[in-house]
Amino acid sequence: MSAPVTVGRRRLRRLPAWICLILALGISLFPLYWMLRTAITPGPELPSDNAGLLPRHPTLINFERVLGLVSRDEARAAGGSGANLSFFLYLRNSVVYTGLITCAQTLFCAMAGYAFARLRFRGRDALFNVFVAALMVPPIFTLLPNFALVKQLGWLNTYQGLVAPSLLMTPFAVFFLRQFFLGIPRDVEQAAFIDGAGPWTIFWRVVLPMTKGPLFTLALTTAVWTWNDYLWPLLVAPGEDTRVLTAALGIFLKQSPNTSPDWTGLMAGSALSVVPVLLLVVFFGRRLVDSIQFSGMKG
């Protein structure tokens, strides 16, 4: 190719590529739009009104009934099975479950990560290797005995049973933070040490404030995982008072008649479970993208 391609022609040549990209974006997002579209369709009308881009008679009744805001009869008239639904409660449970685990786990694992990265004690590397080995174990192996343990303790359908296994640590979080602490320069810590600060002061006053970024990244990942967690909460806390959103959606589906599921209600509940995700993207989009890309660079 001897003559330089003009900008205009280049743009035109790239048009198919742009179309592919936009198509991919469409496939990523359209299902979520369809979820919302179904959620605002009146249940009884769904069999005849399920193809247009907008429902003929948009309504909020499905949201109201999954949130438990309308009477049982009204809910049944709108296509519900009559089962009790209170997504406010499940939403709260999800927030508590996610919040507790994210805060406690990040803090405790930061302490441990710091110890593994900076302190000297006997058996440090051996212990750390045990943690790394635990990373490889698929969760189902410990899930069965953990369920048995929680059951024996009488903690089924309690918050403590729900959060116990991941409240204090996951091997991944320890591993992740230790790698980060290894990477930060020691100068500041050294200066603090010369000023007479002990390990606790250094950790709280110097290290934690300096590593806000990675801590936040880890907390974000943990929060997303915990929010999405399904099997464990379904097994140990299916009861109304401790039921989290994901488990509630599974149970909702089970209660719905097999032949004609309550799609409008299910989509309204699903939409509620996605709201926090969208907030996350709106507020922390850049950080989220950076942290994922960062884990790619590490590879």
Added chain:
Amino acid sequence: MTTATLTKTETAGAALPRRRRGDGRVALAFLAPVLIGFAAFYVYPAVRGAWYSLTDWNLLSEPGFVGLDNYAELVRDPLFWNSLKVTAYYVVLTVGMQIVLGLGLAALMHRLTRSLVLRSLLVVPWLVPSVTSALLWMWLLDANLGFLNHLLVSLGLDNQGFLTSPELAMPSVAAINAWGATGYTTLLLYAGMLLVPQQIYEAAALDGTGEVRQFFRITLPLLRPILAFVLVVSLIDSFQLFDAVAVTTKGGPVDATRVVYYYIYEEAFTHFKMGYASALALSLVLILGLLTFVQMRLLRASRSDLA
């Protein structure tokens, strides 16, 4: 998402300033919560899990020792082998889709735009809870009212029972999870592409190499280490398929989607065969361990050509 980093043999550097004694006591304080959590919810259950696998425990009565009976049963259990086969099929499908689509998208983004908004939007499906995405797709793929079938019919094709046909069920489940994970894979691969020096592309363009050739001759070879990393992560992840199957197909139709995770779950919590389920779970640990080991060897063999 960590396996790759393990290959680096780092040892934590010497403690802060040189001290005569170690920091044993302080370290214990720093480590206490994590050690308690690890002992109570990782080590103890692992030991118990191994013990249960040698018993006939059914959640209700006391576990009775049965030696290796569970393992003998497992070897002869056609459903177990079927579950492994089905899982492997799923893994190949979903990882294949994710990586091919992810590579394509990442390459397009790399050549066209640095838009952060675009990247954030692409990653949205990854953040959607897997239960939610399974429900959503169950509705989109519904045999009668689903949107996708409307699309097929309007194109003059027949309705498909995506999740009710034994042939289509597993590809459908794989596609559902690929929908969730592709954005994430794309970002990882895109990050890898950013590491390739721009001059190489400029030189290639000067030589008159087309974009497609550039992708196969430059991008792909230089991306090898990150591709290997993505492969490991998505492979291990995919082996643990549970949520989408539990919501959409429940292992059916005719065992077509009874993946190993779901099979273990059913044995434990529907049939209350805790002992047998533990033996299954321990076997899965061994299988995954072997797989990880093999992959790590492969990873080591694929160092970056840029280094």
